Amino acid sequence: MPSNKSVSDAPITQFINCRILRDHQLQREDLWVRDGRILDPEKLFFDEQGYADKRVDCEGSIIAPGFIDVQINGGYGIDFSQASEDVVAGISFVAKKILEHGVTSFCPTLVTSPPAVYHKVLPQVKVHNGGAHGAGVLGFHLEGPFISLEKKGAHPEQFLRTFRSGGIEDVMEAYGSLDNVAMVTLAPELASSQSVVRELSKRGITVSLGHSVANLAQAEEAVKHGASFITHLFNAMLPFHHRDPGIVGLLTSDQVPAGRTVYYGMIADGIHTNPAALRIAHRAHPSGLVLVTDAITAMGLPPGRHTLGQQVIEIQGLNAYVAGCSVEEALEAASLHPAQLLGISHKKGNLDYGSDADLVLLDDGLNVSATYISGDEVWRRGP
Amino acid sequence: MRLVILDEYDLASEWAAKYIRNRIIQFQPCAERYFTLGLPTGSTPYGCYQKLIEYYRSGDISFKYVKTFNMDEYVGLPRAHPESYHSYMWNNFFKHIDIDPANAHILDGNVEDLEAECQAYEQKIAEAGGIELFVGGIGPDGHIAFNEPGSSLVSRTRVKTLAKDTIVANARFFGNDLSKVPTMALTVGVGTVMDAKEVMILITGAHKAFALYKAIEEGVNHMWTVSAFQQHPRTIFVCDEDATLELRVKTVKYFKGNSNNICCHCFLLWTSRNCSQ
Numbered sequence: 001m002p003s004n005k006s007v008s009d010a011p012i013t014q015f016i017n018c019r020i021l022r023d024h025q026l027q028r029e030d031l032w033v034r035d036g037r038i039l040d041p042e043k044l045f046f047d048e049q050g051y052a053d054k055r056v057d058c059e060g061s062i063i064a065p066g067f068i069d070v071q072i073n074g075g076y077g078i079d080f081s082q083a084s085e086d087v088v089a090g091i092s093f094v095a096k097k098i099l100e101h102g103v104t105s106f107c108p109t110l111v112t113s114p115p116a117v118y119h120k121v122l123p124q125v126k127v128h129n130g131g132a133h134g135a136g137v138l139g140f141h142l143e144g145p146f147i148s149l150e151k152k153g154a155h156p157e158q159f160l161r162t163f164r165s166g167g168i169e170d171v172m173e174a175y176g177s178l179d180n181v182a183m184v185t186l187a188p189e190l191a192s193s194q195s196v197v198r199e200l201s202k203r204g205i206t207v208s209l210g211h212s213v214a215n216l217a218q219a220e221e222a223v224k225h226g227a228s229f230i231t232h233l234f235n236a237m238l239p240f241h242h243r244d245p246g247i248v249g250l251l252t253s254d255q256v257p258a259g260r261t262v263y264y265g266m267i268a269d270g271i272h273t274n275p276a277a278l279r280i281a282h283r284a285h286p287s288g289l290v291l292v293t294d295a296i297t298a299m300g301l302p303p304g305r306h307t308l309g310q311q312v313i314e315i316q317g318l319n320a321y322v323a324g325c326s327v328e329e330a331l332e333a334a335s336l337h338p339a340q341l342l343g344i345s346h347k348k349g350n351l352d353y354g355s356d357a358d359l360v361l362l363d364d365g366l367n368v369s370a371t372y373i374s375g376d377e378v379w380r381r382g383p
Numbered sequence: 384m385r386l387v388i389l390d391e392y393d394l395a396s397e398w399a400a401k402y403i404r405n406r407i408i409q410f411q412p413c414a415e416r417y418f419t420l421g422l423p424t425g426s427t428p429y430g431c432y433q434k435l436i437e438y439y440r441s442g443d444i445s446f447k448y449v450k451t452f453n454m455d456e457y458v459g460l461p462r463a464h465p466e467s468y469h470s471y472m473w474n475n476f477f478k479h480i481d482i483d484p485a486n487a488h489i490l491d492g493n494v495e496d497l498e499a500e501c502q503a504y505e506q507k508i509a510e511a512g513g514i515e516l517f518v519g520g521i522g523p524d525g526h527i528a529f530n531e532p533g534s535s536l537v538s539r540t541r542v543k544t545l546a547k548d549t550i551v552a553n554a555r556f557f558g559n560d561l562s563k564v565p566t567m568a569l570t571v572g573v574g575t576v577m578d579a580k581e582v583m584i585l586i587t588g589a590h591k592a593f594a595l596y597k598a599i600e601e602g603v604n605h606m607w608t609v610s611a612f613q614q615h616p617r618t619i620f621v622c623d624e625d626a627t628l629e630l631r632v633k634t635v636k637y638f639k640g641n642s643n644n645i646c647c648h649c650f651l652l653w654t655s656r657n658c659s660q
Contacts (some may be wrong), residue, residue, distance in 0.1 A: 030478070042473045046462060049484035 010035040012044070013144055013375060014052035019362075020063045021331050022351050031063055033357040036374030040353040050359075058361060061369060064331040065349050066104025066358030068338035070183060071141055071231065071265055071292035073109045079109045079296070081117060088126045095134025099379040102360035102368040105136040105348060107182050109294075110296040112144030112155035130358070130373040137324035138342060139182025143231060144191070145174060146186040153236040155211065163192035168199045181205055182342060185231040187212035188222035201226025206342055208265075209247055211236040216249040223256055229341055230264040232294055233281055234273050251285040263341040282325050286331035289325075289333040292342055327366070384599065384612070385619040388627055392587045394646025395623045399518070402619070403435060404444045404608045406581075408514055414450035417486070419450045419508075421517030421576065423528075424471045427585050428520060438478040446482040450511050452504075454519060454528035454576075457491040457565035458542065466556045467492075469530030490540070490569040501540040501569055508575070517579035521586050524548045525594040529570035532606040538572030581617040584609060586625035589625040596629035615638055 015031040022029065032039040032052070034177025044050045075081045076097050078090040091108050098106065110121065122140060130136030145161040152160060163170045175181070183206040186193060197207050211217055215238070219227075230247055231235075238246040245252075250262045266278055266289060282289055325333070339349020347356050357375035360368055371379040389395040403420070412418040412548055422428075438444045456468045464470065469489055477487055494500045508514060519527050523547060530538060531546040545553075550564045557563040576582060586595050598609040599620065612618040627635050 041478060042463070042470070045473060045477060045484045045487070046469055046489075051484060 001037065008034060011053040011358075012050065013054045013056060014041075014073075015056045015058050015063060015359075018058035018061050018063045020337075020351055021065065021328060024328055024332065026062060026328055031351060031359075033375040035358055038351055038353050038355050038357050043353075048061060058073065061361040061363060062104075062327075062331075063351070064317075064360050064362060065335040065339075065351055065355070066135075066290075066360050066371065067102045067334040068138070068349060069098070069103050069106040069295075069343075070138075070229075070290065070338050070341065071109050072098070072106055072141070072295045074139070075112060075295050080121070081110045081113050087121045091125055091137065092134055095130070095137065098135050099371045099373075100368065100381075102362070102371050103135050104130055104358035104360070104371060104373050105138050107138050107141040107342075109141040109143055110161040112147065112152070112159045112161050115174050115176065118142070118174060122175060122177055122180055132373075132376065132378045134289070134378075136358075136373070137180075138344070139180050141183040141185070141208075142175060142181055143185040144211065146171070146184075146190060146196070147236075148187040148189065148213050150213050151187070151211045151236040151238075153211060162190050162230050163196060167192045167195040168363065171196055171200070171354075176306075178203060178205060183208055183229065185210040185229075186215060188227065189214040189218045194221060194225050197222050197225040197227050201315075204343070209237075209250075212247060213238050215244050215246055216253065219247045219250050220253055223260075223262055228260065228262060229290070230262065232272065232292065233264040234265050234277055235267070248281075251281060251288065261288055261289050261340070263288045263337055265290050265294075267294045286329060287327075288337065290337045291330070291334045295315060330366070385393060385641070386599070386634070387619060387621045388635065389621070389623055391623050391625075393430055395585065395587050395621050396428075397434050397582065399431045399583065399621045400434030400438065402583065402621075403431070403516065403518065404438050405412050407444060407446075407449060410515065414448065417448050417450045417511065419452065419514045419516075420515045421519070421571070421579060422451050422453050422472070422476075423518055423520045423585070424453065424455075424468045425520050427587055427591075428518065429475060431518075431585065432476045436476070439480045439620065443539040446480045448505055449482060450486040451482065451488060451573075452508055452511075452514060453489040455570040456490040456492045458497065458567040458569060460492060460565050462493060481493055492565075492567075492569050492640045497542045497569060501542065504540045504569075504571070505575065510579075514534075514576075514579035516581045516583060516585050517576050518585065519576060519583055521591055521594050521598065521609045522549060523552060523590055523594055525597050525609050527573060527584070527609045527611075529568045530608040532608070534573060534605060534608050536599075536603070536605050536608065536611045536629050538575075539574055540571045543568055543570050568572060573608050577615055581619075582615055583621060584612065585618045586620060586622040586626045588623070589628055591622075591626050592629040595620070595626050600630060615640060 012032060012034045018031060019026040019289050020031050021031050032041040075094050078094050088283055104310065126139060127139050128137055145157050146163065147155065147160060149160055161170065161174060174329060181291040184200055185208040188209050189212060200207050208229035208231045209222055209227050218243055218316065230250060240246065240248040251264065256262055266273060336349045339345040357372060359372040361370040363369055369381045370377060387398060389398055408419045426552050430644050453468060453472060459468045461471045472489060490504055491500055519528060524532055526532065529543045531543060532548065544567055550561060551566050554606065597607040603610045603613050
């Protein structure tokens with residue numbers, strides 16, 4: 001049956017036999033899409049007297065909003081922090097591969113690097129929508145170089161920096177341009193960092209705290225100035241201590257300004273964080289949990305030697321996914337919360353009417369069976 | 384009048400749904416000849432709608448050549464409000480079946496000119512060839528649609544102010560806040576429903592028992608507007624045991640006895656599959 005032409009010529013697709021994530025619950029409802037966006041079928045019925053052109057039988061699958069990965073350093077042999085000649089090709093390659101994991105938008109992440117790398121890489125990749133070619137790029141996540149020496153983790157020491165001259169000038173000098181940047185991770189105990197936090201927040205860039213030895217007071221100060229994320233909670237920061245919880249204390253801090261939420265990234269592979277610690281964080285602050293991969297070049301490749309920015313690392317063994325919450329909460333931690341963090345939840349990270357139709361179809365084991373971007377199927381698992 | 388008494392709500396809903404299904408199938412609607420159905424809202428017909436959806440899903444019935452006309456809608460309530468009758472019909476019926484949206488008619492309580500809307504509705508019914516089967520419910524005060532006590536028994540589609548009883552009864556859908564309940568509604572008239580070829584009234588629950596008594600054991604009276612259907616050639620009242628609690632034992636026995644006898648006599652054109660219902 002054709003759709004009503006008086007409002008829009010675009011075909012209407014109706015996903016049937018599915019459970020959709022809406023209002024924090026999995027509901028047995030059909031999902032309607034037109035023009036790359038989720039459509040309100042009741043309005044369609046009464047206002048336009050329209051109906052679906054095409055029906056997709058989901059055979060009982062779960063439909064969740066497409067996953068958003070805000071921390072991914074590369075994969076499949078590609079390292080985003082290498083100043084390769086063709087950064088665009090590398091990012092596009094990874095963007096296409098991660099569709100298989102239901103990721104429809106991501107922030108390519110650069111670890112601490114010399115200015116030359118940032119100056120070369122950042123201008124080459126613009127924020128853009130995804131499609132059949134691959135997941136959409138929401139902007140770079142720059143993890144470093146303004147981080148703590150003691151908590152550098154796998155970052156190269158020689159390229160760490162502090163705010164020497166006056167904050168934002170150092171930032172511009174290091175990165176060159178902030179045009180395609182969505183997020184910056186920094187250590188708030190560094191002198192003059194607060195003005196940087198303020199300035200970056202004003203420019204709409206998400207400021208994240210990480211790789212830091214800050215105490216709770218310093219972290220709270222940064223949040224007051226606009227910081228809203230914690231990079232891989234527990235890793236590369238002081239451990240929780242009952243007299244000074246450090247950055248971890250932000251999860252239950254009463255100093256967070258009203259109406260604001262502090263989100264925190266968790267690498268839920270069971271290795272970076274003990275599952276019990278993951279559950280403590282989740283129970284303390286369930287609405288702030290953001291699942292990230294923090295994937296590196298070696299993702300998707302066999303064990304061996306690979307690069308991570310300026311360093312070389314060895315990969316052994318496999319990663320395991322560890323769930324500690326309900327299905328709905330897990331799905332929201334991978335879609336809704338990162339969208340809220342980046343301030344794009346009006347169009348991504350949910351299945352509300354009007355949002356972009358970036359979808360992932362999952363079976364009951366939460367394995368991805370198909371991925372859609374703007375209502376078009378961009379990946380489907382083979383038989 | 385036929386009075387069909389089932390043991391309880393689910394059986395009454397099923398009986399009513401089967402009746403509607405069978406009437407549509409028997410009519411053999413097609414592009415040149417649609418089956419026109421009048422529809423109610425509320426908690427009483429909910430089970431009936433569920434059953435009709437089930438019959439659609441199992442392939443027993445299609446609504447492709449069915450036109451529907453709802454009885455009423457609130458005035459001034461946004462169409463997208465969860466308590467509007469548009470929302471009720473979408474969520475509980477239309478979104479589950481294959482009806483053409485152009486054939487689903489509900490009065491619009493948000494237009495500038497309510498009078499014109501009512502007249503246009505009567506016009507649409509006439510253009511559709513009249514209503515084949517009008518399904519309705521009954522209020523605790525014996526009203527049909529929003530034809531409150533005192534409504535003319537020959538009334539047509541119009542704007543009505545709701546009675547206090549009705550507003551109180553509906554408050555449970557508006558967080559028990561009387562101030563949030565709409566005070567006016569557009570409704571088909573008693574006369575409009577009387578024009579239908581056949582009328583089926585669903586009545587379940589003890590709280591409707593007195594209204595049923597007034598409707599069928601007392602006279603035709605504009606204070607109990609459902610009583611008007613005593614003068615319709617083809618009316619069926621479908622109820623559960625609880626709804627008969629205020630009727631005379633004699634009345635109930637008579638109609639229960641009837642049901643056993645006429646089960647297979649009616650609907651001469653049924654196939655045997657349908658007859659055993």
